[in-house]
Amino acid sequence: MIRVSFRLALLAGLVVLPWQSLPAGAAQPGSSATEAIPIAANGRFGATVPAQSSTWLRFAYLGHDQEATISVTFVPSESPLVDLFIYTGSADAPRAESSVAARDANTLTQTFSDPSARDVYVQIVNNHQDRVLGFVGRITPTSAIQGPPQGTTFPVVGPVAETPDVGLDIQPDGGLLGVLAPRQRLWYRFYHGGAGVTSTIDAAFVPSAGNARLDVYTGPDVGHLNEQLDAPTTTDTTISRQVSLASPQWVYLAVSNGGSAPVAYAGHLSPIFVVAPPPPTPTLEPAPTPTPTVQPAPSMAHDQRYFSETRFRVDDDAIWSYFQARGRLETFGFPVSRTFSFLGCPVQIFQRQIVQICPGRLPALLNVLDEEIFPYTVVNGSTFPSVDQRLKAATPKVDDADYGSTVLRFVRDNAPDSVEGRQVNFGRTFFGAITSAMAGTDDPNLLGLLALEVWGAPISEPRPDPNNADFVYQRFQRGIMHHIVSQGATRGILLADYVKELLRDQEVPADLRAQAQGSRLLAQYCPGAPGWLCRPAELSGTDLTFAFEPG
Secondary structure, rough: OOOEEEEEEEEEEOOOHHOOOOOOOOOOOOOOOOEEEEOOOOEEEEEEEOOEEEEEEEEEEEEOOOEEEEEEOOOOOOOOOOOEEEEEOOOOOEEEEOOOOEEOOOOEEEOOOOOOOOOEEEEEEEOOOOOOEEEEEEEHHHHEEEEEOOOOOOOOOOOOOOOHHHHOOOOOOOOEEEEEEOOEEEEEEEEEOOOOOOEEEEEEEEOOOOEEEEEEOOOOOOOOOOOOOOOOOEOOOOOEEEEEEEOOOOEEEEEEEEOOOEEEEEEEEEEEOOOOOOOOOOOOOOOOOOOOOOOOOOOOOOOOOEEEEOOOOOHHHHHHHHHHHHOHHHHOOEEEEEEEEEEEEEEEEEEEOOOOOOOOOOOOOOOOOOOOOOOOOEOOEEEEEOHHHHHHOOOOOOOOOHHHHHHHHHHHHEEEEEOOOEEEEEEHHHHOOHHHHHHOOOOOOHHHHHHHHHHHHOOOOEEEEEEEEEEEEEOOOOOOOEEEOOOOOEOOOOHHHHHHHHOOOOOOHHHHHHHOOOOOOOOOEEOOOOEEEEOHOOOOOOOOOOOOOOO
């Protein structure tokens, strides 16, 4: 029997916000069962609930009498007028299930089971008259749900102000509340009283503040803003900033989610400075700048290090030696960039990997799947497995006794060659990544540890693509293996190539673009600009000059 755990965390604000209003006749996503927000195959979602209203979501329940445990946790705990209901049937006439949510402090739970597969509708009800709710949620395990069809959009209901020139005014009581989609940034503004005034902005984040940011900007207008670099005060769930300025002026706040799952936030600003009459709305008046002159890229030697398939060359000797010793094309794919500075170190992007050569160190592989680089699981219609926290926690630690032997045994136990009668060859692909000729040794343990350097340990079970029975994936710490059933082939996903596409903002699949909104990597390549960066303040230690110019 599979138990499905469905957890929501709700944040309560104090006022109904103006972004909740819609044009006459417009239907807000989640406002009814027919407008229910679909839940993605990864089980993650987020939305808001207006006062005296409700928000609906839906997911495909797979049946077989699997018991679904639905748990809702809300904050603050002194908000009792929150409820959870489950419906089945058609969206036009949903049928309420008879079970009643059990309440334990600030947690509501229900269970649901049925022999048949069906759509399940979840209604989050906010009966408060004086507050908006923001919530995030997740359904686990993801194997218990069927993802929506390819191309389905997953709206995140809440405020929308993604550039400072349309920043939302903080409410008269100092409140700000909403939900951030993955890689999304939202802007607010308030008027600061100047000398003698210290404004404090406190924001709480659910489920945590680990991937969130609260940044402060000031300047003469929205075209000339400077980030205030004072360090925030942070905890696991909160971020606090203070602002002291010599003169009255507009201040801009950017609330950001750098993670791969929605984040709800609730904040408060104090004191609120009231002016009479209100200052005029700042306008975007960018200073005229000359059109940059783009110099031609340096030429490349067309020798054995040059790859005509992508028209890039491996110039650096250390990277070339590393490429030869760690699997060549099968591990790295073709080079798709020149060598350039990225986040403080020289790198070169290949189709599957990014090689990093920090000063004084040997070449190493950048962790492309890091939350700050490529945390996405739905790409070009494919659904990759997310991290299995149970498996990740069981991975041997580097400082464990006999780490070398225990970690290779862990790989053998968890990277199978056969899954449900399918010959996926995940283990064989791992242990075949580095050959004796490449490494200059026949020692199987050493060869296995070199393969571990390339792939890392497995951090998911093998999973078929929920929308394509021909694909089976397994996630490792540094890559995702992809088995194509009809071809009998197993190889790594071209993850690093997608990183390049995000930086250039070209040929980015629509589903990836939707997840990457707010990413500091997206659309950064600006030929002719200083460092060829569109937003250099967001990508320190980076110079993209000529990075993606072939030769």
